[in-house]
Amino acid sequence: MTDNKDTKPEDTADAADPTKLEADLAKAKSEYLYLMADFDNYRKNAIKERSDLTKYGSERFVREFLTVFDNFERALETEISADNVESFRAGVTMIAGEFKSLLQRFGVEEIKSEGEQFDPSKHEALSSEPREDLPAGHVARVFKKAYKMHDKLIRPAQVTVSTAPPTVN
Amino acid sequence: MTDNKDTKPEDTADAADPTKLEADLAKAKSEYLYLMADFDNYRKNAIKERSDLTKYGSERFVREFLTVFDNFERALETEISADNVESFRAGVTMIAGEFKSLLQRFGVEEIKSEGEQFDPSKHEALSSEPREDLPAGHVARVFKKAYKMHDKLIRPAQVTVSTAPPTVN
Numbered sequence: 001m002t003d004n005k006d007t008k009p010e011d012t013a014d015a016a017d018p019t020k021l022e023a024d025l026a027k028a029k030s031e032y033l034y035l036m037a038d039f040d041n042y043r044k045n046a047i048k049e050r051s052d053l054t055k056y057g058s059e060r061f062v063r064e065f066l067t068v069f070d071n072f073e074r075a076l077e078t079e080i081s082a083d084n085v086e087s088f089r090a091g092v093t094m095i096a097g098e099f100k101s102l103l104q105r106f107g108v109e110e111i112k113s114e115g116e117q118f119d120p121s122k123h124e125a126l127s128s129e130p131r132e133d134l135p136a137g138h139v140a141r142v143f144k145k146a147y148k149m150h151d152k153l154i155r156p157a158q159v160t161v162s163t164a165p166p167t168v169n
Numbered sequence: 170m171t172d173n174k175d176t177k178p179e180d181t182a183d184a185a186d187p188t189k190l191e192a193d194l195a196k197a198k199s200e201y202l203y204l205m206a207d208f209d210n211y212r213k214n215a216i217k218e219r220s221d222l223t224k225y226g227s228e229r230f231v232r233e234f235l236t237v238f239d240n241f242e243r244a245l246e247t248e249i250s251a252d253n254v255e256s257f258r259a260g261v262t263m264i265a266g267e268f269k270s271l272l273q274r275f276g277v278e279e280i281k282s283e284g285e286q287f288d289p290s291k292h293e294a295l296s297s298e299p300r301e302d303l304p305a306g307h308v309a310r311v312f313k314k315a316y317k318m319h320d321k322l323i324r325p326a327q328v329t330v331s332t333a334p335p336t337v338n
Contacts, residue, residue: 025197028194028198032197050215054222059318060226062323065234069268086249096245106227155232
C-alpha cells in the first residue's frame with residue numbers, strides 16, 4: 001500500500017492549538033489535491049495506453065505474419081507446370097508449417113478433440129452420429145479444430161457427437 | 170477532473186473553532202485515505218489489464234486468422250493430379266486473398282514503394298543499381314514490401330535505390 005505516514009495520529013498531542021490545526025488542515029487538503037492530480041494523470045495515461053494496446057495489440061503477431069505471407073505471395077508467383085507441381089505443393093505446405101510455428105510462438109495451440117468425451121465448454125455439437133467404436137457422448141468427427149492461446153480457449157471445436165449404434169432386432 | 174467541492178475554503182469563517190477544525194482535519198485525512206485506496210485499486214486493475222492486453226492482444230487477429238488457416242489446411246489435404254492443378258492453385262490464391270482482406274480489416278496495408286523517392290524512414294536500401302528510367306535516389310526494386318498498421322509503419326520496405334546510369338565515353 002501507499003505510504004501513509006502523514007495520516008498517523010502522532011500529532012494529536014497539541015491538537016487543541018488552532019494555529020497548528022489550521023496548518024494541518026491546509027496541509028491535508030493540499031495533499032488531497034496533489035493525490036487527486038496524480039490519480040487523474042495516471043488515469044489519463046492508463047486510458048491512452050489501453051487504447052494503444054487495443055489498436056496495436058496484434059502488431060507483433062502481424063509483423064511475423066507478414067514474413068510468412070511474403071513467402072506465400074512469392075510462391076504464388078511461380079508458374080505451375082507438370083514439372084513443378086510437386087515442388088509448388090511442397091512450397092505451400094511448408095508455408096502452412098511456418099504459419100503453424102508462428103501460432104506456437106504466440107502460445108496458440110490446437111486442442112485435441114477427436115475421440116475425447118464431449119465437453120460443452122470446448123466442443124460445439126453440430127449433430128450426432130451412431131458409432132460402434134466409441135462410447136456414446138464422445139467426439140466422433142471434428143469439423144473445426146479447437147484452439148487455445150496460452151491457457152485460454154479462443155475457439156471451440158465444431159464436432160459431431162457419438163451415440164450408441166441402433167440395436168438390431 | 171474529479172469533484173473537489175470538499176476542498177473549497179468556504180468554511181474558513183469559523184476556522185478558529187478547534188473542535189470544528191479537528192473534525193475538518195479528521196474528515197480531510199479520511200478522504201485522503203479513501204482516495205488513496207481508490208487509486209491503489211485503479212492501479213492494480215490497470216496493471217492486470219495491461220498484462221492481459223499484452224498477452225492476449227493478438228487474440229482477435231489470431232481468431233480470424235484461424236478461420237483462413239482452416240481453409241488453407243483443408244486445401245492442402247486435396248490430392249493434386251494433372252486435372253486439378255489449376256483448381257488447387259486457384260484455391261491457394263483465394264486463401265492468400267483472404268489473408269490480405271484479414272490484414273485490411275485490422276488496418277494493415279501495403280505502402281507502395283516502387284518508383285517512389287527513396288525515404289529512409291520507410292525504405293531500407295539493400296544496394297543501388299543504375300537505372301535509365303528513374304531519377305537517381307528512387308526505389309528501383311522492392312524485395313520486401315513496406316506495411317503500415319493504421320497510421321503507423323510496422324515494417325519498412327527492403328529496396329534497391331536507383332543511381333544515374335554510367336555515362337558512355
